[in-house]
Amino acid sequence: MSSNYENLNKRFDTKIHDFCSKTKLIIIVTFALVILAILSTFTGVDIALEFKGGTIITYGYQGDIVEADVEAELSELIGSGVQSQIGESLSGDMKTMTVSFTSNEGLTAELQAEVTDTIQGMYPDSALEVLDSNDVDARSGGEFFTKCIVAAVFAAIVLILFIAFRFRLISGWSSGICAIVGLITTLIITYGSVVLCGFEIDSNFMAVILTLLGYVVNDTIVIYDRIRENQERCDGMTIEQLVNISNSQSLRRTIRTSVTTVFAMVAVSVVAGVMGVTSILSFSIPMGIGIITGTFNSICFVPTIWVLWQKKRGNSVVRYVKKKKKTA
Numbered sequence: 001m002s003s004n005y006e007n008l009n010k011r012f013d014t015k016i017h018d019f020c021s022k023t024k025l026i027i028i029v030t031f032a033l034v035i036l037a038i039l040s041t042f043t044g045v046d047i048a049l050e051f052k053g054g055t056i057i058t059y060g061y062q063g064d065i066v067e068a069d070v071e072a073e074l075s076e077l078i079g080s081g082v083q084s085q086i087g088e089s090l091s092g093d094m095k096t097m098t099v100s101f102t103s104n105e106g107l108t109a110e111l112q113a114e115v116t117d118t119i120q121g122m123y124p125d126s127a128l129e130v131l132d133s134n135d136v137d138a139r140s141g142g143e144f145f146t147k148c149i150v151a152a153v154f155a156a157i158v159l160i161l162f163i164a165f166r167f168r169l170i171s172g173w174s175s176g177i178c179a180i181v182g183l184i185t186t187l188i189i190t191y192g193s194v195v196l197c198g199f200e201i202d203s204n205f206m207a208v209i210l211t212l213l214g215y216v217v218n219d220t221i222v223i224y225d226r227i228r229e230n231q232e233r234c235d236g237m238t239i240e241q242l243v244n245i246s247n248s249q250s251l252r253r254t255i256r257t258s259v260t261t262v263f264a265m266v267a268v269s270v271v272a273g274v275m276g277v278t279s280i281l282s283f284s285i286p287m288g289i290g291i292i293t294g295t296f297n298s299i300c301f302v303p304t305i306w307v308l309w310q311k312k313r314g315n316s317v318v319r320y321v322k323k324k325k326k327t328a
Contacts, residue, residue, distance in 0.1 A: 037192025048202030
């Protein structure tokens with residue numbers, strides 16, 4: 001590191017990291033991950049029954065049932081994908097098994113009876129009985145999905161307006177748009193992780209997306225706030241030095257927060273895996289990946305593209321303009 005940065009280390013009592021010198025590498029890595037996430041769509045995307053529609057049948061039984069054998073037998077019978085999940089009944093020693101069938105119109109009563117007879121034939125001593133049967137309308141799932149997308153778009157617009165107003169002293173509109181670009185790349189990469197991990201696009205995925213909307217932007221706002229505060233002290237410095245100083249001052253706090261949250265997600269995933277509650281994994285794993293990606297974007301990607309934007313507008317040197325006090 002140059003002697004200039006060594007002097008800055010002493011002046012700001014912080015080890016200054018030169019993030020902006022790695023702008024090309026940061027942008028290449030970010031967009032490579034985004035492209036990989038988009039291409040993952042072609043490997044096949046599993047849409048949950050709640051969005052596609054179908055039938056859910058819950059059985060009570062005793063003894064042991066092998067989920068994979070049931071899914072294979074019923075898939076051959078129905079001619080479409082089948083998913084089953086074993087659980088524990090709250091009453092007595094009976095266990096439960098939920099079987100889900102994807103279908104636009106649901107299963108007829110005759111087909112449901114055939115499904116029950118097939119499982120009964122596979123496990124004649126299981127004392128199998130139907131506890132519940134429901135048809136899920138794809139339209140209601142579609143409406144839920146649409147509302148989530150509308151909420152995400154509305155939140156993005158509100159965030160741009162808020163950041164533009166809050167950080168108008170550091171060129172508000174550019175800071176707001178850069179923050180949303182970073183958020184979008186985080187959400188796309190998180191989507192890719194869901195697809196590559198073989199999880200379904202379901203309500204858990206939508207919960208991850210909506211949670212990341214606030215979590216990721218919060219880290220970016222912390223760094224923007226530091227940039228705004230450092231403008232006076234960095235008057236006359238290059239825009240790269242301003243961002244490097246502000247990033248370095250926020251680095252420890254941002255990483256500690258993210259590591260704590262990621263550790264919590266890892267702990268949840270481990271416990272869920274040990275206890276067999278696999279449904280929670282489709283939230284905890286993508287959430288952990290989203291936080292890691294969002295932290296990288298907040299520290300590296302968003303500030304560096306903001307610097308590029310400022311330099312494109314000719315603002316390569318920090319010019320602090322002191323606000324005038326209002327007179328009575």
